[in-house]
Amino acid sequence: xxxxxxxxxxxxxxxxxxxxxxxxxxxxxxxxxxxxxxxxxxxxxxxxxxxxxxxxxxxxxxxxxxxxxxxxxxxxxxxxxxxxxxxxxxxxxxxxxxxxxxxxxxxxxxxxxxxxxxxxxxxxxxxxxxxxxxxxxxxxxxxxxxxxxxxxxxxxxxxxxxxxxxxxxxxxxxxxxxxxxxxxxxxxxxxxxxxxxxxxxxxxxxxxxxxxxxxxxxxxxxxxxxxxxxxxxxxxxxxxxxxxxxxxxxxxxxxxxxxxxxxxxxxxxxxxxxxxxxxxxxxxxxxxxxxxxxxxxxxxxxxxxxxxxxxxxxxxxxxxxxxxx
Amino acid sequence: xxxxxxxxxxxxxxxxxxxxxxxxxxxxxxxxxxxxxxxxxxxxxxxxxxxxxxxxxxxxxxxxxxxxxxxxxxxxxxxxxxxxxxxxxxxxxxxxxxxxxxxxxxxxxxxxxxxxxxxxxxxxxxxxxxxxxxxxxxxxxxxxxxxxxxxxxxxxxxxx
Numbered sequence: 388x389x390x391x392x393x394x395x396x397x398x399x400x401x402x403x404x405x406x407x408x409x410x411x412x413x414x415x416x417x418x419x420x421x422x423x424x425x426x427x428x429x430x431x432x433x434x435x436x437x438x439x440x441x442x443x444x445x446x447x448x449x450x451x452x453x454x455x456x457x458x459x460x461x462x463x464x465x466x467x468x469x470x471x472x473x474x475x476x477x478x479x480x481x482x483x484x485x486x487x488x489x490x491x492x493x494x495x496x497x498x499x500x501x502x503x504x505x506x507x508x509x510x511x512x513x514x515x516x517x518x519x520x521x522x523x524x525x526x527x528x529x530x531x532x533x534x535x536x537x538x539x540x541x542x543x544x545x546x547x548x549x550x551x552x553x554x555x556x557x558x559x560x561x562x563x564x565x566x567x568x569x570x571x572x573x574x575x576x577x578x579x580x581x582x583x584x585x586x587x588x589x590x591x592x593x594x595x596x597x598x599x600x601x602x603x604x605x606x607x608x609x610x611x612x613x614x615x616x617x618x619x620x621x622x623x624x625x626x627x628x629x630x631x632x633x634x635x636x637x638x639x640x641x642x643x644x645x646x647x648x649x650x651x652x653x654x655x656x657x658x659x660x661x662x663x664x665x666x667x668x669x670x671x672x673x674x675x676x677x678x679x680x681x682x683x684x685x686x687x688x689x690x691x692x693x694x695x696x697x698x699x700x701x702x703x704x705x706x707x708x709x710x711x712x
Numbered sequence: 713x714x715x716x717x718x719x720x721x722x723x724x725x726x727x728x729x730x731x732x733x734x735x736x737x738x739x740x741x742x743x744x745x746x747x748x749x750x751x752x753x754x755x756x757x758x759x760x761x762x763x764x765x766x767x768x769x770x771x772x773x774x775x776x777x778x779x780x781x782x783x784x785x786x787x788x789x790x791x792x793x794x795x796x797x798x799x800x801x802x803x804x805x806x807x808x809x810x811x812x813x814x815x816x817x818x819x820x821x822x823x824x825x826x827x828x829x830x831x832x833x834x835x836x837x838x839x840x841x842x843x844x845x846x847x848x849x850x851x852x853x854x855x856x857x858x859x860x861x862x863x864x865x866x867x868x869x870x871x872x
Contacts, residue, residue, distance in 0.1 A: 407724065
């Protein structure tokens with residue numbers, strides 16, 4: 388009974404967080420993508436923390452908006468049909484987590500190092516200029532300042548942060564060739580923004596929090612939204628710092644062209660279908676980002692209040708979820 | 713303009729809360745007091761609190777019906793009935809489920825349930841328990857051990 392109650396509490400926390408954030412995005416337009424990313428981040432981290440707090444603080448609880456114990460009884464103990472439906476949904480979500488997130492993550496961790504070579508002078512110069520944007524804005528942290536870059540021989544247009552503790556920025560030769568200097572600066576500024584937002588390590592922590600709620604379908608939605616919000620936040624920050632959103636949009640367009648031109652080659656039809664699905668999702672995501680950059684002006688502010696604001700969003704969301712269930 | 717945006721955000725937070733609250737109360741009814749409630753008679757104790765059992769055996773020194781009827785609603789349902797002594801008119805026996813925290817009227821008996829040390833009731837009081845339909849029913853009383861045992865045994869007798 389206790390487990391089903393905690394599952395219900397977690398479900399309602401996720402529902403409340405998702406509803407609230409969706410509304411804020413709509414009613415507080417224009418909404419900063421950086422704050423949006425923070426909200427999604429906390430929406431995944433806070434619910435398991437609250438469950439732990441509840442576990443160690445039972446008996447001294449005040450009234451809540453949702454009486455999770457009653458919902459748990461209704462879902463899991465009252466009608467067998469409802470119980471099976473809810474269980475089916477939870478198990479289905481858990482399987483999605485295992486097959487779409489956990490197994491690919493293990494595969495990525497076990498992958499051999501990609502062969503890389505020293506970056507070209509043009510790539511190095513673009514990185515220096517991208518770092519200069521961060522210095523001018525007063526947000527050049529040591530992690531951004533010390534970031535190294537490598538090139539790797541591939542015709543696909545790719546740029547990504549590789550590694551957790553001391554990440555390296557890897558950029559494909561195909562990308563360097565395809566972009567002009569301004570576009571390259573924009574893309575590198577976007578990658579540096581990932582570090583500004585905590586880098587891969589932060590994403591792993593968030594993902595672990597997500598893994599603790601692997602059965603929760605709303606957490607699945609929150610995590611998918613978070614990954615989109617993260618890219619949008621990096622785009623917005625890069626556009627703000629370079630002052631040229633249209634250049635970054637142009638670079639994104641080149642990514643889409645490359646993705647659309649890529650043909651899926653595999654003998655196994657299921658593998659082919661999986662790759663094709665991921666490719667289409669990627670194209671859709673890139674198009675959405677392109678539209679955001681070319682549409683209304685992004686609402687990004689970097690002030691001395693930026694860091695305290697992150698903790699304030701955590702406090703507000705945490706307090707709200709504490710009251711909910 | 714900025715203030716308007718924030719106002720919209722706060723209003724939305726209240727709306728989300730109201731929707732969740734409304735759904736909960738619509739489905740499960742109004743919220744009852746989170747703590748212990750008093751009832752006037754046995755029939756007033758809601759079913760969700762559990763069904764109080766009537767002891768088949770009670771010594772003649774105790775008054776029936778009970779002097780006190782206490783209940784608590786889900787999520788932590790429970791009930792306690794207090795029986796007075798005929799002579800002193802003081803509660804001489806409490807019986808009910810062990811849902812804690814105990815009602816205010818029984819606070820002095822909290823130590824009877826202390827699991828960290830040896831259970832030690834206040835002087836003159838003793839505790840006993842039995843299983844009835846899968847639930848533990850406790851008896852806290854100032855009666856002699858022999859009488860307490862009879863009450864406990866009485867609970868296990870088939871009801872007529």
